[in-house]
Amino acid sequence: MEFNAIYVIVAREFKKFIRERSRLFSAIARPLLWLFIVGAGLSRLVPSDTGVSYTQFIFPGILGMTILFSSIFSSISIIWDKEFGFMKEILVAPVSRLSIVVGKALSGTIVSTIQAAIILALFPILGFNLSIVQIIAVILICAFTSFSISAFGIVLATFYESYESFSVIMNFIVMPMFFLSGAMYPVKLLPEILQICAKINPLTYGIDAMKHVIFKFETGPMSPDIPLIIDAAVIILTSIIFVLIAGKAFERKG
Amino acid sequence: MSIIKVENLVKRFSDITAVNDVSFEVEEGTIFGFLGPNGAGKTTTINILCTLLAPTSGKAFIAGHDCIKESAEVRKAIGIVFQDTTLDKDLTARENLIFHAYLYNVAKDKMQQRVDDVLRFVDLYSRKDDLVKKFSGGMKRRLEVARGMIHWPRVLFLDEPTLGLDPQSRTNLWEFIAELPEKNKVTIFMTTHYMEEAEVCDRIAIIDNGKIIAMGTPEELKKAVGGDVIYIKTTDNASAKNEIERLFKFNVSEKENEIYMTCGMGDTCIPEIINTIGEKVISVRLQRPTLNDVFLKLTGKTIREETSSGNDIKDFVRAYRKRH
Secondary structure (H helix, E strand, O other): OOHHHHHHHHHHHHHHHHHOHHHHHHHHHHHHHHHHHHHHHHHOOOOOOOOOOHHHHOHHHHHHHHHHHHHHHHHHHHHHHHHOOHHHHHHOOOOOHHHHHHHHHHHHHHHHHHHHHHHHOOOOOOOOOOOHHHHHHHHHHHHHHHHHHHHHHHHHHHHOOOHHHHHHHHHHHHHHHHHOOOOOOOHHHOOHHHHHHHHOOHHHHHHHHHHHHHOOOOOOOOOOOOOHHHHHHHHHHHHHHHHHHHHHHHHHHO | OEEEEEEEEEEEOOOOEEEEEEEEEEEOOOEEEEEOOOOOOHHHHHHHHOOOOOOOEEEEEEOOEEOOOOHHHHHHHEEEEOOOOOOOOOOEHHHHHHHHHHHOOOOHHHHHHHHHHHHHHOOOHHHOOOEHHHOOHHHHHHHHHHHHHOOOOOEEEEEOOOOOOOHHHHHHHHHHHHHHHHHHOOEEEEEEOOHHHHHHOOEEEEEEOOEEEEEEOHHHHHHHOOOEEEEEEEOOHHHHHHHHHHHHOOOOEEEOOEEEEEEOOHHHHHHHHHHHHHHHEEEEEEEOOOHHHHHHHHHOOOOOOOOOOOOHHHHHHHHHHHHO
């Protein structure tokens, strides 16, 4: 692995992220809309039997959504790089394909984690009282989940050559991943078939881990669905698996 | 010493053979031109040499390294300017170069200096902090050449470097490229379908339908066409034609009110011809062969056409007229 190459791939993405303020703005706007408009609307329908309002319940899910969209968006930029030729500059360099993939996944991780941290900073407004340990734990979960989702995004990006495919990815992969992640409703309340779908979705485990850390209850309909240790194992395992698949796919397709 | 060595290279895509048994060598420190029409197999060959594509069969070596088995070594030894821009338009000129320097593991203490040096070399130092999207086509190309040079490559590939540039930028770029081997101790491997641009090359290979059909210096190739062409307009073309054929044993043809003939040394032939049929002559012009003529002679088509038409000679003459 070439650390110089990984560093510069991350630095490029970060520089562009800082420069494009509109990208940051819209990335922050989406979760805010869901949290304060969809959340506020639905909280009137949902009884809060565990002392947690619906808006509070979806908070981990909205952090997950922030990660999902910005990680996939960051990885999909590979398709832009292919379209505008910049990918060739990277591919022809004396750098292993694995370094390129790790660099890209870390880019997505950093950009997504920053955005998630900005949303996380809203916790006092939502009536949470989080300790510094909880905050650090949530940010760490965000970082690992971002890495896993970014690596998944890179695998997707290797299959597509032009950015027309962007809406296909958005509608048929990203939106279902969001709705079947336990973000908006507990996985345990879903019909059986959808529960299976949710369980093969890596985002589910990231959001569930955040529920463990943010909520103080372990029972009831709004409680976490999966043991924390399994959440952690799945996030780390999928990160490794997706990076390796992406590395292989890159080698083959160039 | 040969820095590039290609042996019996073949690349087949599902139904077409893009590169068909190509072999050549390139001397270190020279400019080697790969000429041919669009779709002749130039870019495919470059992609194989640059390790972006595996050949169906055959071998390729750069600086002694196998392009297939030692791709990492080959990549370190080469710089590339692709046909299409491969810059990040949302970064500045300098950031694009720094990115490249990191990818190629240029030592950190030398990086800043090297990036400034290549920027000065391509005359873009004053624009170093501007975003690339503000650059003109010519500036982008120069920046790409600069980028290709950062890691001191031994071979610099230029794939159609002047494509889409205006005539002035093209001329500037060629002057600049012609100086590269001496100033930077680098070998240039370039492709173009503009024949006249290949004049800067030390050696040229002409490729058509995936095969090399001629190779040599520009002078050698032009000689192979058979020398200069003399065009004469006379008051009586028929009798002038007869007289010249009788006295000089030239094969004289007539086209659009002119008679023309090919001879080895046009500048000495003209006075002799004028001496014999002088009173009939209205105008004389001499046409030296160009690489375009070489291509025409070898393939029966001009290089800009994808397929040869039935009106080759008419196009040939028209092309001559346009240029003079």
